[in-house]
């Protein structure tokens with residue numbers, strides 16, 4: 125009997141080996157080999173930890189813009205991956221009603237974003253969008269956001285950078301990604317929650333950044349949930365194994381922080397008239413709808429902190445890196461700030477270290493282009509997903525069945541030769557400036573960093589205002605150089621960041 129078993133085993137092993145060799149031979153020019161039973165999952169797992177977004181970009185390029193990722197045959201993990209602007213326009217604008225976030229993706233983000241705007245569809249999304257849009261457009265809110273930025277930069281960021289730049293040796297080196305991330309967390313909490321948690325302070329750079337760590341661990345864990353079959357991560361979640369344990373612990377950290385903020389805010393709301401002077405979003409929300417549950421307020425607040433902090437922090441850190449490694453760009457940004465300042469009167473400049481005021485930011489065209497160029501090559505949110513409500517056919521001819529998942533890679537879209545030309549991999553802000561010296565408009569289905577269609581980002585204009593103010597003030601006052609030997613590598617996460625941080629030396633400019 126055992127001889128038959130051994131013979132059968134040998135026979136099936138031979139068949140499996142033979143089929144595998146045949147598959148490798150057939151797929152050897154492809155970046156993702158499709159294996160029997162497990163599909164392309166091995167290639168995805170192999171690349172996920174090293175260069176996930178580069179891997180997706182190679183696949184998209186090889187396939188001419190759209191490909192079908194074949195998951196294991198037992199896991200319902202087939203995904204249409206596309207960077208084709210026609211498909212993007214079809215899904216996000218023309219046939220918007222047929223493509224929502226979907227149940228699978230909602231489950232992936234449930235503990236993190238809950239019922240917040242980014243994780244909702246239908247009526248709930250519409251109400252939140254209308255309300256948040258109205259809060260962000262108010263002059264009172266915009267002035268509050270600029271005033272707090274001034275205070276935070278002068279009160280903490282510049283003091284930290286002064287401290288680093290006056291030190292020598294290792295103490296003169298700093299992880300700018302960490303500094304920016306802490307700064308942005310404190311700052312965004314000020315306009316979402318109305319208080320400053322104080323993660324960035326001169327003596328406390330080593331203070332545990334518990335909320336920042338919690339964000340990082342959840343955002344990395346969420347990538348894993350996109351990759352493995354749902355049953356696998358649900359099993360791990362149930363028994364708190366691996367990344368699921370980290371998600372669970374990190375969610376507790378964020379819940380404690382946010383429920384406490386909600387509790388304090390509700391207590392303050394007893395004095396309703398006084399609160400009308402407060403511009404933070406939580407106050408505004410409670411004034412508009414005092415019946416919102418604590419859980420819903422927690423979800424809204426966390427979603428907005430994530431929407432504002434993750435994106436601004438990623439853009440600012442990556443821009444500092446790109447400027448430090450492209451001296452020609454640095455020189456042009458600096459020259460432009462100098463030119464704009466000369467036009468301003470001496471009294472308008474005063475003695476403040478913040479030289480360009482809000483109303484003159486539109487003059488910084490080259491800086492605007494440098495921010496666009498950073499966002500093209502390094503979109504803070506590198507991909508977006510959707511789920512088809514009904515079967516459909518994409519403009520590229522690919523069939524989408526009911527309930528099918530789709531992935532849109534903004535990272536790949538910024539690297540397409542067809543859109544950006546042969547030098548698409550170069551960091552070249554000039555590509556955004558017309559002969560007349562204005563910013564060139566690129567349609568949002570080609571440059572999708574802020575999304576496109578009815579769900580387009582609500583914070584785009586505000587982001588440019590804040591980034592231009594921060595970058596011009598920081599670069600005018602400080603010079604940044606990379607620490608020798610430090611290599612910048614991407615982290616596999618749903619938000620683009622640098623795996624080992626951004627080690628820099630800072631010196632004060634003599635201006």
Ligand code: HEM
Pocket residue numbers: 241242253256428431432433435436439499503504505508572573574575578579580581582583584586587
């Ligand atoms: C460089 C900065 C930013 C980039 C690249 C960016 C990008 C994006 C993207 C890609 C989305 C779609 C997310 C999704 O549906 O999964 C989005 C949505 C959103 N963003 Fe931004 N964002 C930025 C800054 C901000 C800021 C500062 C705010 C201010 C609060 C903000 C508020 C929002 C909101 C409320 C949504 C949800 C829109 C909706 O679902 O209807 N964003 N953003």
